[in-house]
Amino acid sequence: MRFWSFLGTVSALATLAAAYVVHEEGNICRLYPESLKHNGSPVDDTPSIHKAFNTCGSNGHVVFSNYTFNINSVLNTTNLVNCDVSLQGELLFSDDIPYWLNHSYSVVFQNQSTAWLFGGTNVTFRGEGGWYNGNGQAWYTENRNQSNQPGRPISITFINSQNLFVDGLRIIQPQFWATFVSYSKNVSITNLYVNATSNDEWGTVNTDGYDSWNSDTLLVENAVITNQDDCVAAKGNTTNLLVRNVTCHGNYGMTIGSVGQYPTMPDYVQNVTFEDVRCVNCMEGAFIKTWQGESDDSSSNGDSGGGGSGLIKNVTYRNFELTNVALPIQISQCIYSESGQSCNTSKMAIEDITWSNIKGTSRYNIAASIYCSDVHPCPGIKFEDINLQSVNSTLGLPLYDTDIQHEVYQCTNIIDVDDSGVPCNHAAPDNYGQTVTSNVKND
Ligand SMILES: *[C@@H]1O[C@H](CO)[C@@H](O)[C@H](O)[C@H]1NC(C)=O
Ligand SMILES: *[C@@H]1O[C@H](CO)[C@@H](O)[C@H](O)[C@H]1NC(C)=O
Ligand SMILES: *[C@@H]1O[C@H](CO)[C@@H](O)[C@H](O)[C@H]1NC(C)=O
Ligand SMILES: *[C@@H]1O[C@H](CO)[C@@H](O)[C@H](O)[C@H]1NC(C)=O
Ligand SMILES: *[C@@H]1O[C@H](CO)[C@@H](O)[C@H](O)[C@H]1NC(C)=O
Ligand SMILES: *[C@@H]1O[C@H](CO)[C@@H](O)[C@H](O)[C@H]1NC(C)=O
Ligand SMILES: *[C@@H]1O[C@H](CO)[C@@H](O)[C@H](O)[C@H]1NC(C)=O
Ligand SMILES: *[C@@H]1O[C@H](CO)[C@@H](O)[C@H](O)[C@H]1NC(C)=O
Ligand SMILES: *[C@@H]1O[C@H](CO)[C@@H](O)[C@H](O)[C@H]1NC(C)=O
Ligand SMILES: *[C@@H]1O[C@H](CO)[C@@H](O)[C@H](O)[C@H]1NC(C)=O
Ligand SMILES: *[C@@H]1O[C@H](CO)[C@@H](O)[C@H](O)[C@H]1NC(C)=O
Ligand SMILES: *[C@@H]1O[C@H](CO)[C@@H](O)[C@H](O)[C@H]1NC(C)=O
Numbered sequence: 194m195r196f197w198s199f200l201g202t203v204s205a206l207a208t209l210a211a212a213y214v215v216h217e218e219g220n221i222c223r224l225y226p227e228s229l230k231h232n233g234s235p236v237d238d239t240p241s242i243h244k245a246f247n248t249c250g251s252n253g254h255v256v257f258s259n260y261t262f263n264i265n266s267v268l269n270t271t272n273l274v275n276c277d278v279s280l281q282g283e284l285l286f287s288d289d290i291p292y293w294l295n296h297s298y299s300v301v302f303q304n305q306s307t308a309w310l311f312g313g314t315n316v317t318f319r320g321e322g323g324w325y326n327g328n329g330q331a332w333y334t335e336n337r338n339q340s341n342q343p344g345r346p347i348s349i350t351f352i353n354s355q356n357l358f359v360d361g362l363r364i365i366q367p368q369f370w371a372t373f374v375s376y377s378k379n380v381s382i383t384n385l386y387v388n389a390t391s392n393d394e395w396g397t398v399n400t401d402g403y404d405s406w407n408s409d410t411l412l413v414e415n416a417v418i419t420n421q422d423d424c425v426a427a428k429g430n431t432t433n434l435l436v437r438n439v440t441c442h443g444n445y446g447m448t449i450g451s452v453g454q455y456p457t458m459p460d461y462v463q464n465v466t467f468e469d470v471r472c473v474n475c476m477e478g479a480f481i482k483t484w485q486g487e488s489d490d491s492s493s494n495g496d497s498g499g500g501g502s503g504l505i506k507n508v509t510y511r512n513f514e515l516t517n518v519a520l521p522i523q524i525s526q527c528i529y530s531e532s533g534q535s536c537n538t539s540k541m542a543i544e545d546i547t548w549s550n551i552k553g554t555s556r557y558n559i560a561a562s563i564y565c566s567d568v569h570p571c572p573g574i575k576f577e578d579i580n581l582q583s584v585n586s587t588l589g590l591p592l593y594d595t596d597i598q599h600e601v602y603q604c605t606n607i608i609d610v611d612d613s614g615v616p617c618n619h620a621a622p623d624n625y626g627q628t629v630t631s632n633v634k635n636d
Contacts (some may be wrong), residue, residue: 213241220253226260237265246270250313257282257323264308265289267296271353273313280323286368288331293368294344300375302406302428303454303495308346308368312354312377320361325349329366329400333391338398341494345369345399352376360384370401371420374408381412389420397421402444405431414438423448424472429460429503441472445627446518449505450482451528453541454498460541461503468511477627478521479510479548482528486538486568489530496529502540508547515553517584519629522548522561524571528627536623539566545573554584557632558597564621565606574607576614595632603633
């Protein structure tokens with residue numbers, strides 16, 4: 194056995210207190226927090242974490258023992274090979290906002306950044322009773338409902354990975370998006386739990402549960418996600434993604450997008466299936482959002498852009514149970530120019546999208562709004578077994594401020610609409626955003 198900082202004291206606690214990385218037989222690096230040696234004061238554990246990964250990240254095991262670790266600096270644990278990581282304690286990220294704004298690693302996409310880059314080949318990361326605490330409340334309060342604050346970090350970014358299996362990861366109060374998978378192939382995230390809940394008057398804005406970008410062969414299975422943005426989003430160049438058995442609370446549901454933001458980077462999203470999904474009190478259920486075709490270049494992170502091209506093809510939303518969802522089904526091709534005008538300009542092509550067995554209640558009188566651009570009307574749109582009713586109708590309550598008592602299906606630019614199964618009864622307006630707050634009226 195080989196120990197670092199091991200002083201050979203007698204009592205078990207003193208032994209632990211003296212050791213922050215214990216290197217055990219079988220190339221196991223067992224981590225203990227510095228705070229044990231410093232009367233509980235929150236000394237940064239990232240140097241010992243880097244040391245553990247440097248030693249045991251190749252053909253080894255890294256174990257975060259059952260204590261609280263203080264993460265006061267950015268983590269870069271990449272290039273792991275044949276490594277198993279076990280999280281038994283709490284990773285408590287510091288709330289030193291000026292530090293993170295200044296030091297978070299760029300993830301390239303949308304000028305976003307991250308607190309932790311994690312990746313490698315043949316790697317497992319298991320939450321074995323432990324969790325990630327992003328200390329997000331500090332961010333929610335400081336951010337004051339802004340969108341895409343530059344430098345506000347993604348909790349964990351899985352990058353440059355092949356054969357990565359993440360199981361049982363729990364993220365409490367993520368700082369920003371909880372997980373982001375990029376430049377990776379064959380990444381499975383199972384039993385993910387994300388809960389971004391604010392305890393003051395500010396929302397948790399942009400706390401996506403899972404996002405993927407430039408990655409292939411992906412699985413998200415058995416997740417429970419509570420947050421205030423996309424539950425699961427397939428962003429540009431996501432291919433062969435299966436999302437199964439996910440419960441979403443209060444968020445924007447299952448998303449493709451946003452895509453088409455950058456004219457120089459076309460987005461291709463193909464072969465995506467979302468199945469066995471529950472959304473409770475969500476804003477959206479099952480939707481596709483693209484930027485308009487005209488670039489708006491007053492750039493600031495995720496909030497401006499457009500003019501990008503590409504293709505979204507072969508997407509299935511199957512077996513959804515929606516409860517009080519404002520906009521159950523949507524395609525919008527101008528999601529960020531809600532004031533109107535340029536929906537018709539989008540250069541993103543959308544083909545072969547199926548919604549099947551989508552049931553439950555809508556918050557207003559809207560079931561679906563499908564708006565495809567004039568540039569690329571959508572072929573292969575299919576609805577099967579859609580059964581959505583206004584939550585008020587199901588409760589025997591009246592609908593407010595509308596004379597439309599049936600569910601509204603808005604359609605514009607669907608090719609072969611008669612074969613699509615979409616019971617269109619309204620034209621989709623070109624200014625329907627992702628936040629619906631009232632019933633549709635007859636006009
Ligand atoms: C992260 O660490 C790897 C080495 O393991 C290095 O190649 C890479 O440049 C680092 N990334 C950043 C953003 O510092
Ligand atoms: C931010 O980074 C700059 C340049 O590295 C440095 O001068 C400044 O002190 C940093 N500020 C904080 C709050 O860390
Ligand atoms: C990863 O695992 C696969 C399958 O076991 C193996 O063929 C491959 O060599 C491993 N890669 C590395 C870098 O060890
Ligand atoms: C971690 O420690 C706490 C308190 O000592 C204990 O309740 C819990 O069961 C431990 N968890 C694991 C995975 O050992
Ligand atoms: C999320 O966290 C809040 C606040 O701690 C809690 O009330 C709520 O039950 C949690 N939601 C889920 C689905 O676990
Ligand atoms: C911030 O957003 C939250 C959640 O959407 C909302 O409840 C709150 O009213 C907003 N606060 C302000 C000041 O707009
Ligand atoms: C679905 O996921 C939940 C939450 O992880 C889990 O408890 C449940 O067993 C899963 N259901 C199936 C059929 O696997
Ligand atoms: C997607 O992949 C294509 C190549 O297939 C590339 O040209 C494009 O830049 C990528 N898009 C993004 C957003 O990275
Ligand atoms: C989509 O799936 C089909 C069938 O598995 C496969 O042949 C095709 O290559 C996939 N497309 C992409 C872009 O991965
Ligand atoms: C569509 O994607 C699914 C996976 O989501 C795949 O099984 C199927 O083969 C694909 N179909 C085509 C025509 O590529
Ligand atoms: C990109 O992010 C950095 C901080 O991470 C910020 O200083 C800069 O203003 C951002 N750029 C844009 C165009 O928003
Ligand atoms: C549902 O009914 C309640 C009570 O009558 C009413 O206040 C509310 O506006 C109704 N909601 C809709 C969407 O019509």
